[in-house]
Amino acid sequence: MNAVDKIIDKAEQICLNRGTRLTAKRKQVLAGLIESNKALSAYELIDFCESHYGDTFSAMSVYRILEFLEEEGLAHRLNIANKYVACAHINCGHTHETPQFLICRECSKVREIRITPDAISNLKDNASDAGFMLVTPQFEMSCICKDCAPQQPNL
Ligand SMILES: [Zn+2]
């Protein structure tokens, strides 16, 4: 069993435990997110599933499936550019609080990270001192990954 299948298996188990069902179509979409290994818009995901699995999805059904995956904590939506990523913690079986993301602006590779609650409350305080209220603790940081860094002459 390959790594993606293992994660899908685990995801199926998570859904069963929660009384929901990871249908074949939902599996396909989740596998697309895991396999692409980067943030994808719904339309990029449709293309990916079509070229990799020969499955055709309508935008409507992909959005519905993504919504399901989000609710089950199996995928996350990035507010920047309205893209989606598979949760990095499906396999470890623990739940997590609001995730934070490092996003490569060159290749759209995404790493899900966790910022300590202390650091977040610090940021909240700083924002509030400046007269702003933090509306989401989900931070999405624009980065350059190490694969893309050598091509950046200024780094
Ligand atoms: Zn996650």
Ligand SMILES: [Zn+2]
């Ligand atoms: Zn984990």
Ligand SMILES: [Zn+2]
């Ligand atoms: Zn990159």
